[in-house]
Amino acid sequence: MSTRITDTTQAKSKKRLEPRKTPVQGRSRASVEAILTAAAQVFESHGYAAGTTNRIAERAGVSVGTLYQYFPSKEAIVVALLEEHLHETTRKLHEWVGHMVSLRHGLRDALTDYVQGIMEVHQTRPRLQHILLEEAPLPPRLHDLLMAADAEAVRTMGGLLRLYPEVGHADPESAAYLVIHTVESLTHRFAAHPDERLLDGPRFVVELVSMLEAYLSCPPGSGATRG
């Protein structure tokens, strides 16, 4: 994530005259961090619509002017925040892949590791992520990024699954698709609705992992005839 955020808006009117070429540093970097941190807090406590740029600037201890010095629009802040989330998720995945390849865990442990990693990402500021992901209107570019990240995760997962002999699923790519999206969706939902939980965190992980493991182990269609 660069310090200077490019405007992703469809340029409704006059804006950005000339993009800053020299990367901003020093004092500026600190401001950018402060603004992003403040934005995260403000969005979390006020929601997207009520998270006004003035409030964010105030919380960050800078003026609105300064905020707009670094972020050409409110949307740009959301984008920056989301990119952080994206990077973290991606990093988590790569990290996990690295571990898995070197550790040579069994499938169950591998899945547990993965689910726990994603859980960690979603459990930090669940409301914020929900706001960024669902409430805020995302520019197409970000939407594409999100999709690309998912696709890449599916590919990566697919490749990894091939390494496990326990996986009996005929089409690892499709299986990976289901695994990735199941983990993302369920984990997100679990984090976002704490009051709806029937299981606590560890139990939830166990069940989710069991489901994935059973799915990957038992070839589709074989289940019903096995009993």
Add this chain to the structure above:
Amino acid sequence: MSTRITDTTQAKSKKRLEPRKTPVQGRSRASVEAILTAAAQVFESHGYAAGTTNRIAERAGVSVGTLYQYFPSKEAIVVALLEEHLHETTRKLHEWVGHMVSLRHGLRDALTDYVQGIMEVHQTRPRLQHILLEEAPLPPRLHDLLMAADAEAVRTMGGLLRLYPEVGHADPESAAYLVIHTVESLTHRFAAHPDERLLDGPRFVVELVSMLEAYLSCPPGSGATRG
């Protein structure tokens, strides 16, 4: 869905003092329908925030005044729209339970039926549902209703699972929790992001059902050792 919409807002001021007693009919009924239809379209194409009451009214071919004659607030429109969705989902569940109990399908067929039912619900206007469910700020009452519906679905599913000998899971309630939320989340995501799909609808259903079936059949922890 009744013609007269009750105000679910926490009544910031006095607002509509006494709800109209006589059920509105004829022309008015048509207005209400038109407004809801228009709202659905406008929300779908503009998003929640940009779906202004004036735009909705215009699209509905009525004046804002008329809109406010039937819906005390923008929120009330969202609520009306969501209640439709809620009722449909609930009805689908009950319908399904009825079928299952009488038909005495195997587990796989039962799950397939259920998943297909939920898919149908989510495939009608997926973006609208996403907006209503995630983007719009829901009044506490609706939020509670949604949660209650989920809880009831979990209980119902739990009860039903006990009827199937194929289910090897020790705790049907927990399993039901995972099943319900997995289906809801994945199905919602699948419907909401058509461009991200790797599988087509039928394949998706098959995979999802396989996962659920495998999960329910194989007791947790046993899976990895069964192959």
Add this chain to the structure above:
Amino acid sequence: MSTRITDTTQAKSKKRLEPRKTPVQGRSRASVEAILTAAAQVFESHGYAAGTTNRIAERAGVSVGTLYQYFPSKEAIVVALLEEHLHETTRKLHEWVGHMVSLRHGLRDALTDYVQGIMEVHQTRPRLQHILLEEAPLPPRLHDLLMAADAEAVRTMGGLLRLYPEVGHADPESAAYLVIHTVESLTHRFAAHPDERLLDGPRFVVELVSMLEAYLSCPPGSGATRG
């Protein structure tokens, strides 16, 4: 009157979260003045209801946004305007008391001074005051302030009346009550309905003072038999 206007509304929603700490200056001070002046003019010429915030802002030569930067609501403007009036009236009373105690005038001169002071207050923008006082819906706090000011005026007047040997009234507090309210009401009415006057200003003052003096001097019930 401070530059920063405190919100006296019962905060229908969150509104201005934390009042600006640093006193606004320079250009802003000018805006506040302009807004108040404009509000006075607009209310005076259009009445309270038709004195819209947009009209006020326009008249003040600022945007509505600026208006709301300094006054959280239309009501706050009324409050600010009324507080000026209140302060002036109170100051006039204290000033008068000071004079009276030091000058040791006779009762008639004392009353004349007082009546003239109040007249001056009411003769500046009588229609405005009438609108603020009677037409605009006042927040409870202001209403209480107004009442408290009246009560204090009565007490002060009561104390002062005891100093005059000419006062034959048995109960100076009650007498003070009548004096204060008579002066306020009559003076207000005289100022507010210029076209209804039968007497000119000076004559009015003389008559009013005569009435008060006669009342205070002649013990109730004794008057009719004294002639």
Add this chain to the structure above:
Amino acid sequence: MSTRITDTTQAKSKKRLEPRKTPVQGRSRASVEAILTAAAQVFESHGYAAGTTNRIAERAGVSVGTLYQYFPSKEAIVVALLEEHLHETTRKLHEWVGHMVSLRHGLRDALTDYVQGIMEVHQTRPRLQHILLEEAPLPPRLHDLLMAADAEAVRTMGGLLRLYPEVGHADPESAAYLVIHTVESLTHRFAAHPDERLLDGPRFVVELVSMLEAYLSCPPGSGATRG
């Protein structure tokens, strides 16, 4: 007060095409009464601005359409209501004059009678009268009527005062002006601000009468030198 109320508005747009010539009767009379009664209640409990025509109609048990059948505008209702008040006050004055002339009371008793009469008028629905008189924007015609009524009251009072030998005031007309307006203002204020009262009703009347009596008895300017 006629059943058919003429529109006193300055006809901002198209309105009243042809004034109804034949006086409405029967069912209509009842509706008119109901509307006026309802309007009085609604204004009293909601204030002028929140006293909507729909609310009035509802309270009256008729439709808005019917309301507009008899009153061309909201203002017309206010006018009708105020005319009632005006008539009552005028009648009270005439009645009083009649009594005074025939009874040949002393001045004090005469004044007491008068004050009590006005008190009665103001004590019925004090808030309503305040709303009608001060809060509602009155059409010029009504304003003139009000002024004319005051002027007539002053003349009448002036004529009557000449009949009382106790009256030592040189200029009965001026004295009458003060008397009329003092009674109106004070009485109105007393009725409108029940929470500000220091005296109860009877005491208030006694004091007010004393003041008037003393004023009328003691020639102006004589007081201060009398002690």
Add this chain to the structure above:
DNA sequence: TATGAATGAGTCTTCATTCAT
């Protein structure tokens, strides 16, 4: 005549964004 659904101009208020200092 009565009805009441429909109208839409007009209100208050918010907030992303700009720009003079």
Add this chain to the structure above:
DNA sequence: CATGAATGAAGACTCATTCAT
């Protein structure tokens, strides 16, 4: 670069009034 006062388009909502039935 930083500041923060100023901007003004836009939104939710109200209510006096009309008119087809």
